Amino acid sequence: MTEHTVSGPWRVDWLAVATFVLASLWLLGVGSLLALVLGRRSLRRLRTAPELRGRAVAWAGITVAIVGVALAAMWVALVLSV
């Protein structure tokens, strides 16, 4: 009996990475909004493409993006108050 430690060929979903990067950059909330859109598409793709990985990256990006949208809303309120 042979013991294998193998996994199929895989690659990281660039949409998940883009989600994470855009959410981290914030870009006054624009990055956060784009990250939410890309994150949703990424998760959908990750469900159907077995060779893609990055679910945690996508979810981390979406989490940071949600906080970013809230901060952006506060920032807009501050700008309008000046």
Added chain:
Amino acid sequence: MEHVAEFRAILSRSGADPRTFTSVEIREHDAGRTPDPQHGRWRRRALFVVAWIVLTNVGGAVMLTVVEHTTKAYAIPSSAMEPTLHCARPAPGCEAGTMDRVLVLRFPSRTPKRGDIVVFKAPPAALSKCGAGGTFTKRLVGLPGETVTERNGLISIDGKPLQEPYVEHRYEGPSASWHVPAGAYFVLGDNRPQSCDSRVWGTVPRGNIVGPIVARYWPLDRIGSP
């Protein structure tokens, strides 16, 4: 590789995630048994949670650093801006038990206007004449090119009186007049007798101004525009 492809197909049919499988699952297959699709599930979930926590922290830290470049928080340690901005007792002249905390907008940068409460890097003269330097908070009163006059505690700009409803304590000393050079601003504390400001150490260059205070966020019962 044929072996792996076959195993992959079995996993796929059994409903398991075909992206990852363990050596135990392969051993099951080699022994002629159908691999348990639940095997390794908790390990994969734990890996997901750990990766999610780490990445969320990293991304959050990066984002907060970026946010910090647009808005910045400050505390009010002195009574120079009383009663508009409170410092905390027992410091002299303070009217509150808790010092106010404020938010300064650093971006978008805009031309300061009269009446703004601004945070700025104090000129070196402040340290020698007031005994304190660093970052100050004052109200912007005189614009570039104007002449500011203080007489009987009342301020006038180019000879016209300035209405200042925010000033409760006025300075009753001798009259004086100052000219504001181009590219600089004349700033005063609302607590005139207690404030060491442009009357003492001169004007503030535009480049020294961090930004206007846009909100008071602490204590909670004082949230709002100062």
